[in-house]
Amino acid sequence: MTRVRQERAEITRQAILDGAATAFDLCGFDGTSLSDVVKYAGVTKGALYFHFPSKEALARALMDEHFQVSEHVPAISNPGLQTVIDLTHQMAHGLRTNVRIRAGIRLVIEFGAFTNPDPTPYDTWIATCRDCLTPAQEQGDIHSTLDVRALSTLLVGAFTGIQVTSHVRTRREDLHTRVTDLWSFLLPTIVPPQRITRFHPTGTARPASPPPTD
Incomplete structure (x- = not known):
């Protein structure tokens, strides 16, 4: 019975x-x-409060999920520049197909705006990029003179702006194209010419994007 109750609680x-x-x-x-949450979830307010004490707690849970796309990076044997390229495309795919990721990034942007800004989600993603780009630089895939932390900060800011612009202009239908543009323009600047062909601005092993869900 305990397991059944736990399973029902998780559902x-x-x-x-x-x-x-x-x-x-x-x-x-x-x-x-x-x-609104109760209406869309189809649960009682009592059930909601049993799991989440406040609207803020719900928002934090969704923002935490927003960064799960990078949770397996530490397990990658040789993280590098292509890892970061693929992560941006994976995030783009999630934004187009997963309402929880869309909600998470909207909340990240709102919580990181001018009122009571919270830099934690951005700092987390910047750190993930840095952890991939540092070994890439050590292997000679990124110019040795570049500041990897500054590059990571630029990438997170650029992706954030690109996805917002794509959302406003096309409901993110062109998001993968815009992310590919980002890397197509950036790679020749940060990668030594003899290594440029190693990297794919379109991403690798990326699932095909179905039509966006509502």
């Missing part, structure tokens, strides 16, 4: 996160109420 928790993601994706943090 409810996931339904709440799905409902919250739908609400946050549509209306943002300030425009979403817990009544």
Whole structure:
């Protein structure tokens, strides 16, 4: 019985996160109420409060999920520049197909805006990029004179701006193309000419993007 209750509790928790993601994706943090979450999740307010004490807790859970795309990086035997290229395309794919990732990045941007800004999510992704680009530089794949932390900060800022612009202009239909453009222009600047053909600005082993979900 205990296992059954745990399984039911987890199903409810996931339904709440799905409902919250739908609400946050549509209306943002300030425009979403817990009544909206309950409506989209199909649960009671009691069930919601059992799992999440506040709207802020729900938002934090979704923002944490936003960065799960990079959680397996430490397990990669030889992380490098292509790893970062692929991560940006994986994030683009998630933004086009996964409402929880879309909600997470919207919340990251809102929480990182001018009112009570929180740099933690950005710092986390910058650190992930740096951890991949540092060995790439040591192997000669990135010019030795470049500041890898500055490059990582630039990449995170550039991707954030690109995905917002893509969302506004095309509902992110052109996001993979815009990310490819980013790398096509950037790679000749940061990679020694003799190594440029090793890297694929379109990403590698990226799943095909189905039409975006609502």
